[in-house]
Amino acid sequence: METKNDTLNSSNAKPKRTIMQIRKRTERIRLAIQAAFSILTNSYVVGFIRGTIYKGPLKQICVPGMNCYSCPGALGACPIGALQAVLNQSDYTKGVWTDQASGFTVTKPLYYFAFYVIGFIMLLGAVCGRFICAFLCPFGLIQDLLHKIPLPKKLKIKPGFKGDKQLRYLKYVILVVMVIVLPLLYAPDPFFCKYICPSGMLLGGIPLMTVGSLGGNIAAGTGVGITSWAEAGSTTWLKLSILAVTIILSIMMYRPFCKYICPLGAIYSFFNKVSLYRYSIDESKCTDCGACSKVCKMGVDMHKTPNSLECIRCGDCKAACPHQAICSGFKTIKRPAITEAEKYGQ
Amino acid sequence: MKKNSKTNSTYNHILDGKFRFVLPILLIVFAIGFIAYGIHDGEITAVFNKAINLCRECVGIG
Ligand code: SF4
Ligand code: SF4
Ligand code: SF4
Numbered sequence: 001m002e003t004k005n006d007t008l009n010s011s012n013a014k015p016k017r018t019i020m021q022i023r024k025r026t027e028r029i030r031l032a033i034q035a036a037f038s039i040l041t042n043s044y045v046v047g048f049i050r051g052t053i054y055k056g057p058l059k060q061i062c063v064p065g066m067n068c069y070s071c072p073g074a075l076g077a078c079p080i081g082a083l084q085a086v087l088n089q090s091d092y093t094k095g096v097w098t099d100q101a102s103g104f105t106v107t108k109p110l111y112y113f114a115f116y117v118i119g120f121i122m123l124l125g126a127v128c129g130r131f132i133c134a135f136l137c138p139f140g141l142i143q144d145l146l147h148k149i150p151l152p153k154k155l156k157i158k159p160g161f162k163g164d165k166q167l168r169y170l171k172y173v174i175l176v177v178m179v180i181v182l183p184l185l186y187a188p189d190p191f192f193c194k195y196i197c198p199s200g201m202l203l204g205g206i207p208l209m210t211v212g213s214l215g216g217n218i219a220a221g222t223g224v225g226i227t228s229w230a231e232a233g234s235t236t237w238l239k240l241s242i243l244a245v246t247i248i249l250s251i252m253m254y255r256p257f258c259k260y261i262c263p264l265g266a267i268y269s270f271f272n273k274v275s276l277y278r279y280s281i282d283e284s285k286c287t288d289c290g291a292c293s294k295v296c297k298m299g300v301d302m303h304k305t306p307n308s309l310e311c312i313r314c315g316d317c318k319a320a321c322p323h324q325a326i327c328s329g330f331k332t333i334k335r336p337a338i339t340e341a342e343k344y345g346q
Numbered sequence: 347m348k349k350n351s352k353t354n355s356t357y358n359h360i361l362d363g364k365f366r367f368v369l370p371i372l373l374i375v376f377a378i379g380f381i382a383y384g385i386h387d388g389e390i391t392a393v394f395n396k397a398i399n400l401c402r403e404c405v406g407i408g
Binding site: 053054055057059060062068069070076077081082085086089112114115116117118119120122123125126127189190193194197200201204205208209226227231232233235236238239240271273274275276280281283303304305306307332333335336 | 355356357361362363366367369370371373374376377378379380381382383384385387389390392393394395396397398400401402403404405406407408
């Protein structure tokens with residue numbers, strides 16, 4: 001178990017960093033990467049000033065994380081929004097219709113398979129799995145920052161509470177029902193965006209409606225803003241409530257949205273076991289002390305399941321391991337020495 | 347990749363051994379193919395049109 005005085009290499013005479021210092025440093029580096037990436041992909045400042053959104057060619061490209069394309073600063077497209085937009089084009093009532101422009105009868109597939117968006121998510125997933133969640137997602141960063149707000153210990157919820165394990169399956173249900181099945185059957189509603197996504201409300205709705213209300217908007221004929229609070233209706237209040245619950249829970253526990261709700265995290269999670277970038281345990285070094293499991297805020301037992309679906313590759317466990325038994329990267333995983341039991345097939 | 351109770355190992359002979367690189371590379375090749383087909387099929391236009399027009403559902407007014 002780590003203490004403040006644990007050192008990385010006790011036989012080394014040079015000044016040693018404590019495990020706490022290494023963990024702090026790892027966290028600072030991660031925070032800097034998250035902030036830099038989020039600022040870079042949301043740097044259309046004009047949008048924030050005028051209450052409008054970026055309309056340039058970069059919007060054809062998806063961003064890796066949950067980043068609403070209706071955020072005034074967003075330069076790219078949200079993969080989950082884009083996926084629903086393509087599936088929404090499906091028309092399950094007819095496969096043949098007359099093309100207005102040409103007058104010819106055209107046959108279109110009944111259901112669209114979103115090749116471009118799924119290919120994009122697959123590419124990122126196959127390269128780095130849920131590494132994206134820890135480093136490249138603005139909504140992950142927001143939850144990380146909210147969790148830094150101090151709260152009395154008894155109000156903090158640690159992973160592993162009753163029902164935690166079962167609730168983790170919810171994100172897969174949301175992915176199938178709200179992102180795939182309903183948008184495919186009941187076009188043109190992007191169900192997840194419309195009824196759940198707190199990221200869209202926080203990054204898109206609130207800034208756009210506020211700037212539009214304060215500085216004037218097109219609807220009222222008073223400015224350039226594209227919407228305002230005057231347009232708020234029942235779905236606005238529903239989504240605001242979901243956002244409020246997400247914010248409160250994020251202060252109380254680590255990344256509730258990522259653990260239980262996020263359909264994008266759910267997709268990336270499947271790639272953790274097969275992605276090029278992976279975690280592994282050097283079994284010649286691991287003593288099964290459990291220090292890695294203790295620090296993991298996602299509730300993963302790193303020394304037992306290094307490629308768990310829930311691991312976001314934040315690196316906290318790696319920094320906390322007193323024996324440097326956790327390896328991460330693209331290299332081949334070292335095969336442990338064959339034990340006597342294995343040798344004789346016991 | 348749970349620890350195998352018999353050998354107490356997290357090493358998976360298929361995913362970490364033989365297929366360590368085969369599976370992700372296959373997935374990457376498929377992914378690139380999907381992206382290329384999606385662009386060719388005009389799917390990127392659907393994404394672009396959605397992304398440059400205010401998504402009313404996203405911002406809670408749709
Ligand atoms: S789970 Fe979703 S919201 Fe959380 S970091 Fe991953 S992509 Fe972002
Ligand atoms: S990897 Fe092994 S040695 Fe390192 S902290 Fe985890 S249990 Fe302890
Ligand atoms: S297992 Fe390690 S890398 Fe994965 S989420 Fe937990 S602390 Fe982060």
